[in-house]
Amino acid sequence: MTKPTRITNAIRSLRFANGEMTQAQLAERIGVTRQTVIAIEQGRYSPSLEMAFQIARVFRVPLDEVFQYPDGAGEVR
Numbered sequence: 001m002t003k004p005t006r007i008t009n010a011i012r013s014l015r016f017a018n019g020e021m022t023q024a025q026l027a028e029r030i031g032v033t034r035q036t037v038i039a040i041e042q043g044r045y046s047p048s049l050e051m052a053f054q055i056a057r058v059f060r061v062p063l064d065e066v067f068q069y070p071d072g073a074g075e076v077r
Helices: 011-017 023-030 034-041 049-059
Strands: none
Touching (some): 011 023, 023 049
């Protein structure tokens, strides 16, 4: 069993803010399967740095608006 990542993301809300984009549509735009997008959204998989940038580019936002990593105090930045 894989350990969940501590990285959180705003992909679901960004999809809905961008014309209710489906997981399949996002997957097609970044060249992965829908299952991969599901796993990233649910925090079960951390994308490569390249894929993370591709996702941010699809939504036309900075990388840190898509992905967040908690700091040492337990807060999400």
